[in-house]
Amino acid sequence: MRQPSRRSTRGDDAPRAARGDLYDAVTRRIIAELEAGRVPWVQPWEAGGAAPGLPRNALTGRAYSGINILILWSALTENGWRAHAWLTFRQALAAGGSVRKGARGTCIVYADRFTPNTEAEKTGSGDAPKTIAFLRRFTVFNIDQCEGLRADLAPDPAPLADDEILPQAEALIAASGIDVRIGGDRAFYAPAEDVVQLPPRRAFFDPVNFYSVALHELTHATGHKARLDRQILNRFGTKDYAREELVAEMGSAFLCSALGIAPTVRHADYLGAWLDVLRADNREIFRAASAASKAADWLRARHGAREAHAA
Template identity: 55%
Template sequence: MTAYNRKTRKHTRSNLYQDITDKIIAQLEQGTFPWVQPWGSPKANASLGLPQNAVTERNYSGINVLILWGAVFEAGYSSQSWLTFRQALKLGGTVRKGERGVTVVYASRFIPGEGKKKGQFTSDTSKNPRAIPFLKRFTVFNLDQCDGLPEQVTAQSVSPDTSLIEPKAEELIRASGIDFRIGGRRAFYSPDDDYVRVPPPQAYFEPINWHRTALHECSHATGHKTRLNRDQSGSFGSKKYAFEELVAEMSAAFLCASIGIVPTVRHADYLASWLQVLREDKRAIVRAASQASKSADYLTGFLNSVPEAGSKEAASCA
């Protein structure tokens, strides 16, 4: 992607980190939280869930969730499924003429070569201090923008059964093994003692908010050194603290979408500190979204080992 510089009268490659960050800041300044889309609005035609590739059926993660959710609501698409132009052709379909795709990204790192040796690419999780992080970009199209795709690809997934929302959240918390306690008057995660405490559901005006709160605090717990080992050393009001709250907010939103709960913003009062973090570091939103996906994936991974309801192993998460 290139941008035209009026001063130099030349086309220059745009900075994707800055492009993404500018868009997120604009949305936040308008009071829109991109990880909590207005699912109940008239434009929310797509079913609740994470965006996925229509061919591989793999969910997009990190910043791509925010990018694609935003595209779904801006255009009013009815599908959360996406594919590349080549994937559409390979399936026997085509992208309609005039349709504009959405740029998604893949995070990677490049280690510069020494002397005449060529540099090498490495995983995004590389700890090599010489590794230079960068984003690869590619374009995807929503299924609503395509014609001629086979029925097995275009068939919409069944909407989540709302009767399973609360049990699924309970199962996830129980299976995670996190020390989860119900009681008290405030919700929090204690990094030092590694436990979560959340008030009882009846303490919430809308009981469904208990689940959103619980998933937010469990997302904090994934950062413990025995789990995903995030930096949780920031004190209240610090940039590190604001960044961790941003990670937990998005992780909870991703978890809610995964199990059929409409996400909401729990900490809108942190907006000013989030904006400060994003304005000072154009890579912050990308890193936060990546950490949020890792946190959500860590927790949803336990659902595969959950015992069936009614079994001897099933017990209360309290």
């Protein structure tokens, strides 16, 4: 919680319609889950036997980000798969195996921008070239849907031992460089002072909840103009405020999962506001997931840099 403070230019209709359909399909699914009382970034991990973690490509080891995390988490939970590792059909073949006959893939997306040739010619003319957004679909398969894969694929990151999880969470908080103060009975981020305030650990029934709350507030803090420069000075109760809470909820979930902590919902009371935001614009969940992923990556990079320096 933050402390309250005072269309494409292309003439190509078919690709634009395809992008719209994709935004609609993903947004409709997220809305349906929220309406059913299931929060897509809070997974019942034990249902499939998968430990908390972030989805990654099994061949390259590269982690998926943004909306793809929610899409792949949802598919994992729905199907009871045990691994967060995914491959395209061709990658399964390249890995010496194949996708099992009849397996249904999961559609993920790749978003980027390109500069048309006519715009690229403006470079140096004083006019900034315009870029055009594009969205592509890719189909991936969980490795539980594959067979015959070679044994040397990118391994799952070794899970932290139970007695290492909280120290690593503590180290991530310290590495952020953000001013975190302990005391009182409220948790919030104050943008004007650039301070995260947290109740003492003893105030939480389960010590791990202290860290999920802390990561929620630290995600807010990444939006400060000196960091990722996200719009965070939003009046309480507005749609912009609800959007930023959505970013913080997912940012905390992504960070918790990377640490081996099962994500929780910090502000379920914002559910109605989130639904209003998503129903009004089918791209909002994409923007929020992207911002949450960037925030989590920022905090993890600081932590990784400190760990590397210490080594």
